[in-house]
Amino acid sequence: MLNIMMVTLKGIFRDRVFQGIMALAVLFLFIPSAASLSMRQVTELSVTLSLSLISFILLLLSVFLGGTSLWRDIERRYSYSVLSLPLRRSSYVLGRFLGLALFMLLTSTVLGLASCAAIAVSSTLYPAERPVVWGFLLLALVYATLKYVLLVAVALLLSTVSTSFFLPIFGTICTYLASGISQQVYEYVHSPAAAQAVSPMLKQAVTVAYYLIPNLAGFDLKLNAIYGVAPNPGGLALTAAYFLTYTAILLGASILVFNRREMK
């Protein structure tokens, strides 16, 4: 598993994905000047822009790396030589996942440092009324990373069932979009206001979808980082437990499906 994880990491670096991220990270240089356009909330805006840019980059990585990792091995016929080694397929899937997760962690660390530098410059140039709480910023980064690592697990699961890259890539994008609003939709259909407008069948369908689709809303700690509001420790623990459980279920399902997959 460690062997596959290292090869996965090496592949990402050799394919110059990291260099591409570094090129995007140049945008952090513009954050202080872009944030200064907001005359009164320069620091807050720089935190918002930094976290949003990191989220965007991590989203791209989770969709494209997660969605193409297994598919590429099968498409380019690498799987014949690798899966015929005395490796269990579960080790292969987990090794791939851990390699991708490690890369996401590394990326968010590097981008996190860049964002800290950008926010520090902004808050030095335009001191804020409310000082930046670096601990909350770190928490927001950690939970954003967990959110996209979970999305990698979704992409991997879709890769194990698909023979093309369409399902993993577009399926992951759809999951991401749905996961951001599933909580609101669930709350709406169960509200008294929707009692007349929503049929019981639709309500059932929404409930099933709500439990199936990952709920990523809890991972969003941007507001806490921007306004220095302490997050609820119980909520954080619950979200971490949710991440572990949901990721474990996704990986378990991926292994089950991939174990049955034939390399024709």
Place this chain on the structure above:
Amino acid sequence: MYALEIRGLGKTFRGKKLRTVEALKGIDLCVEQGEVLGFLGPNGAGKSTTIKCLMGLIRPTVGSATILGRDIASAEARTSVGYLPENPAFYDYLSAEEYLLFVGRAFGMQGDLLSRRCEEVLKQLELWEPRRRLIRTYSKGMVQRVGLAQVLLHDPEVYILDEPMSGLDPIGRALVKEIVLDLKRRGKCVFFSTHITDDVEKVCDRVAVINHGELKVVDRVENILMRGTEGYAVSIAAADGSVEERVVAEAQLQGVISDAVAAGRSILKVEPRRKSMEAFFLDIVGH
């Protein structure tokens, strides 16, 4: 214990519109340790499907198989196998050396042993100079040689090679033949698929012919060649030094030799004239 034991192996693929294709129809085949078996068949006969079943890449629909007594369904069965896929492809963002280290670790090799074996096989396959170049910069023949290097790396007891000569130039083909013969001398089991009959004739102990998913013949190469004997070419030298070449049937051979000797002529050469392995193969597959 057989190196490879295949019992009633069958594979049915489900295609589109609920159509089914029976790619393998109950194959029974055993290969001894120290034996080289050529798995001969035309394109689409079921050679690669059999091999993929053995390597755990696809699951047989019926039947079973073992490698050195271990069931093919377990990853452990592959610990004593070196497998070369047809038209192999390896992580092309790695160099040959890095790929071999990756394969060696997968086989549980470590430290000095792994480094030493890497060096040996890279030199043997003439990949020592370009070992640090990425595989994506290699020619097709070089990739095939990387495939052979990763097969030889952990010195397994069983070698399963799917079309090992494919994509190689004559020098590369000669190298592969030399490697297979060397493995044979060292008592290893080699199971290789091919549709090139000449390869089988030169390096194999036995041949198995598969067509339309059915095993048609399994026999020793010399038996097949002997059965295909159509006569003998006899060179007879006369007293004046002239040489007469005659082709005679097996039944007449003894008489022709006796007559020549009685007439004071000498026999220079007697060579069997026989059907080639290719003719035998074409007979079997019905061409």
